[in-house]
Structures are given as structure tokens and as C-alpha cells.
Amino acid sequence: MRRSTVFEFLNNCSPVTGEKVRLRPRKTGDAAAEYKWRTDEELCLLDAAPPLEFTYFDFLDRYLVELEYPGLTHTLAIDTLDGRHIGNCSVFNFDFLAGHVEVGLMIGEKEYWGRGYGSDALKTLARYVFEISDIRLILLRTLDWNTRAQACFIKCGFTACGSMTKDNYHFIVMELKRNLKPA
Numbered sequence: 480m481r482r483s484t485v486f487e488f489l490n491n492c493s494p495v496t497g498e499k500v501r502l503r504p505r506k507t508g509d510a511a512a513e514y515k516w517r518t519d520e521e522l523c524l525l526d527a528a529p530p531l532e533f534t535y536f537d538f539l540d541r542y543l544v545e546l547e548y549p550g551l552t553h554t555l556a557i558d559t560l561d562g563r564h565i566g567n568c569s570v571f572n573f574d575f576l577a578g579h580v581e582v583g584l585m586i587g588e589k590e591y592w593g594r595g596y597g598s599d600a601l602k603t604l605a606r607y608v609f610e611i612s613d614i615r616l617i618l619l620r621t622l623d624w625n626t627r628a629q630a631c632f633i634k635c636g637f638t639a640c641g642s643m644t645k646d647n648y649h650f651i652v653m654e655l656k657r658n659l660k661p662a
């Protein structure tokens with residue numbers, strides 16, 4: 480199991496390019512966009528997360544620490560091919576023994592919804608995770624009423640494999656197996 484390679488990629492990777500997006504490590508200049516997304520009520524609702532309540536300067540402090548010490552959740556910025564930062568995707572909860580990992584995705588710039596950017600980002604991320612590791616299963620969860628997200632994930636080859644409830648939110652759990660690489 481090439482665990483160190485996985486973490487090295489996620490911490491220091493060169494940009495990974497799909498058909499419509501490029502995934503790259505986050506940088507300080509991304510903080511303002513992320514703050515905007517994480518305080519947007521609609522986005523937070525779709526993401527089952529409460530909007531941030533602290534100021535941008537407090538956010539920036541935490542953000543800079545997170546960039547320096549990424550921990551076990553690895554977040555990559557999603558750029559369009561012409562360089563607009565439109566969202567983020569994350570890889571977390573690696574379970575190397577069981578061979579699975581979770582991913583999350585957000586296109587924060589709403590004018591890019593429904594135009595194929597999310598599915599390209601997820602396919603690109605999933606291909607890369609399978610390429611650099613021997614993870615055999617990628618999992619994600621989405622709110623049961625988030626039909627756009629589900630359509631996006633199904634397009635990428637994910638299938639529903641369960642459900643769960645947390646903090647009164649009801650989620651569908653979806654999986655992509657290694658032998659069914661992203662569509």
C-alpha cells in the first residue's frame with residue numbers, strides 16, 4: 480500500500496487536469512472565495528453544514544494553519560481550465576486496511592452548476608486516487624433531497640449503497656469501486 484505516495488500527492492501534487500477542470504493544491508489567495516462559499520446559506524444547506532459565523536480574519540487565521548498542517552483531510556481547489564477558482568474537493572477518512580476513502584465536492588460559483596464541472600472534477604479526482612493508491616472503493620454521501628448532486632455522482636459511475644442519518648440530516652451513501660473506474 481503506497482500510503483506515503485497518497486499523502487505526498489495530496490499535500491504537494493502538481494495540478495491534475497481533466498476535460499474541463501484542473502485540481503490543484505490550495506493557496507492563500509483562495510481564502511476569500513472559500514469564506515464566501517462557507518458563509519452562503521444555500522451552499523451550506525446543500526452541504527449539510529452550518530454557515531460559518533466568525534469573521535473573515537478569524538477564518539483566514541485558521542485557513543493558513545490548515546494549509547500548513549493539512550492533517551488527514553486533503554482539500555484541492557477546482558479551477559476551470561482558464562484558471563477561475565470555482566470550488567473545492569476533499570479526500571478524507573482514509574481506511575487503508577479496508578481499502579476505502581471518502582470524497583466530498585463543492586462547486587461554490589453557482590453559475591457553473593449543471594454545466595459538467597462537478598462531474599469532471601469528481602472523475603478526475605477518483606481516477607487519480609485509484610491511480611496513486613490501491614484504494615479499492617471511494618465513498619461519498621449526499622443529502623437525500625440533493626437531486627443535482629446525485630445526478631452528478633451517478634454520471635461519474637457512483638451507485639447508492641446505503642443511507643445514514645446524522646444530526647437530523649438524511650444522507651444517501653454512494654460508492655465507486657476500483658474495477659468500475661469513473662465513467
Ligand SMILES: CC(C)(COP(=O)(O)OP(=O)(O)OC[C@H]1O[C@@H](n2cnc3c(N)ncnc32)[C@H](O)[C@@H]1OP(=O)(O)O)[C@@H](O)C(=O)NCCC(=O)NCCS
Nearest residue numbers: 525585586592593594595596597598621626627628630631
Ligand atoms: C453537486 C455539484 C458538485 C454538482 O456539480 P455540477 O457541476 O453542478 O454537476 P454536473 O453538471 O456535472 O452534473 C449535474 C447533473 O444534474 C442535472 N441537474 C441539474 N439540476 C438538477 C436538479 N435540480 N435535479 C436533478 N438533476 C439536476 C444536470 O442536468 C446534470 O446532468 P446532465 O449532465 O445529465 O444534464 C454542484 O452542483 C455543487 O457543488 N452544488 C452545491 C453544493 C452541493 O450540492 N454539494 C454537494 C454536496 S454532496
